[in-house]
Amino acid sequence: MRTKFGSVVYRADRKSYRAKYTYRGEIITKTFKDQLSAQAWLNNERSRVEADKAGITKWTSPTERKRQKTAIxxxxxxxxxxxxxxxxxxxxxxxxxxxxxxxxxxxxxxxxxxxxxxxxxxxxxxxxxxxxxxxxxxxxxxxxxxxxxxxxxxxxxxxxxxxxxxxxGAVTKSPVTMKAPAVPKSRQAQIPPATAEELQTIYANMPSTTRIAVWLGAILDLRIGEVVSLQVQDWNPKTQTLRVCHSADEHGGLKATKTATSNTTQPVPPQLGKLISEACNGKQPTDFIVTCANGSRITPNRLRDHFNTAKVKAGRPDLHFHTLRATSITAAVATGASLKDTMVWGRHADAQTSIERYQRASGTERMREIANGIESNLMGHEATEEELEEAIRATKKRLEELEAQLAALRHQNR
Incomplete structure (x- = not known):
């Protein structure tokens, strides 16, 4: 149906009516379910066009009107x-x-x-x-x-x-243009990592069913929630690998690891592998590796209690179980691990965390060791009497340790 202003056409294929008119070079259309609604819209549009021609109100297309309405x-x-x-x-x-x-x-x-x-x-x-x-x-x-x-x-x-x-498109630009507030380094991040001797003391003073947690944290870089969630089936003695795929939730159950990058399979060195196999001996696949004395699952808080009691005896009341992760990174850097190695080993979700850990581990003390090593290579060094005496004491102590290990090994093999 054509009128003096535009047209209304029935579209049989869509069972609808399309109203259409042209103004200022623009073809304006809109589809309706019935003819009366289409004609009413067309009449309304004609009024807008006539008002524009008369200089009463400015005409804008339906699209522009909708855009303006949305903006308002x-x-x-x-x-x-x-x-x-x-x-x-x-x-x-x-x-x-x-x-x-x-x-x-x-x-x-x-x-x-x-x-x-x-x-x-x-x-x-x-x-x-x-x-x-x-x-x-x-x-x-x-x-x-x-x-x-x-x-x-x-x-x-x-x-x-x-x-x-x-x-x-809800706003044209963000008013948040400033930098985020700075976060000072936490006190926990400033705690020095544990030494080998301190770890041995902590290990010796923890219950037999939980002491392996010390090495799982310090060597494999595991979080306490991951440690208490390790099951026998996660240990593969053939490949000497440990799968880390769970952490502990607040109700004592299993949940996913902290981040996707935390979910991994860690290679296990031989001595720790032997301890893990001993902890798994006689257990079912779904039993936990680190447990309470009665074999039941231990919570992170309970394991933390065991660790906190032992750390005092090691003279390190400042340590947190989480400090063992920093200890692991520090030891890795000391063996020559690169920043990329640190990122993979630390299983950090963001690079910044790895960079901070790496920089700390390769900081002042490491730089001093390097400086001393360079000096020794280039200038040579004549040992003092005190240094020689200390070297002799250290050598005797190490000799005693090796003799004790040899005696224990011979006794075990009889």
């Missing part, structure tokens, strides 16, 4: 509504790769979201928040009682929210 609606959207309706539902439950977050990570995400909800701009329009608003918020974060890490994580949450808003 977006300006009315509050930041809090966008966060809770568009961002939080996914962010609170899932990681960037689509995998479901662990219970602990979900709890942390809720914590960071709660911190953000106390910002002055929480109920501002999404498009109305300025860089100045965020800078004022950051200055108040100096008194934030949640700690340096939650402060930085909350800022990163804000940045991620605006990154999504920009990508979706």
């Amino acid at each position: 609606e977006r300006r009315r959207v509050l930041f809090c509504d966008y966060v809770m309706e568009e961002f939080a539902p996914t962010w609170l439950e899932y990681a960037a790769d689509g995998s479901e977050l662990a219970a602990g990570s979900k709890r942390k995400h809720r914590e960071y979201l709660s911190h953000l909800s106390h910002a002055d701009f929480w109920k501002y329009p999404l498009t109305g928040i300025t860089t100045e608003d965020i800078n004022r918020w950051l200055s108040n974060l100096d008194n934030f009682n949640g700690g340096a890490t939650p402060r930085k994580k909350t800022f990163q949450l804000l940045k991620a929210i605006y990154a999504k808003a920009v990508a979706e």
Whole structure:
């Protein structure tokens, strides 16, 4: 049906009516289910065109009108509504790769979201928040009682929210243009790694069913949750490898490792392999390698208690079980491990963690060893009387240890 203004055409193939008109070189169309609705729309468009010709109101295409309407609606959207309706539902439950977050990570995400909800701009329009608003918020974060890490994580949450808003066209650009708040190095990160002698003392002073945990942490770089979750079936004595595929959840059950990179198969050196085989002897495949004295599964907290009691006897009350990971990295660097080796061995999810661990392990003391070695090679060195006496004492001690090992081995082979 043609009219003085445009047309309405029935499309039998789609069982619909298409209204159409041309104005200012643009062909404007819209499809409807019935003829009356199509004609009503066409009449409304004719009124807009006539108003434009009369200089009353400026004509814009339906597409441009929709774009303007959307922009107005977006300006009315509050930041809090966008966060809770568009961002939080996914962010609170899932990681960037689509995998479901662990219970602990979900709890942390809720914590960071709660911190953000106390910002002055929480109920501002999404498009109305300025860089100045965020800078004022950051200055108040100096008194934030949640700690340096939650402060930085909350800022990163804000940045991620605006990154999504920009990508979706909800805002034209992000007001989050500043750097994230700095996080000072934790006290735990400054704890010196354990020495071989200290580890031996800790090992000797732990119960027989849990002492192997010391070497699993210090040699294989395992976290305490991974240690208590190792099962007999994870140990392959033929290939001398240990599969690390679980950690401990907060209810005592098994969960996935902390990160995807943590899930791996570690090569096991011979002495530790012998200890693991002894710990697995007589057990079923699904039994745990590190256990309580009665053979039941041990929790991370209980194992930590065993470790904490023994570390005092080693004269290292400052140690944490997690320090054993730094001990492992330090020993790896001492054997010549590169930064790339450290990243693989440490199973870190991000390179920055490996870089920090590597730099620390190859720091001042390592540089002093290198300097001393260069000097010795280039200048030579005449030992002092004290140095010779100390070398003799160390040699005698080492000789006694070797004789004791030899005697024990001969007794074992009789």
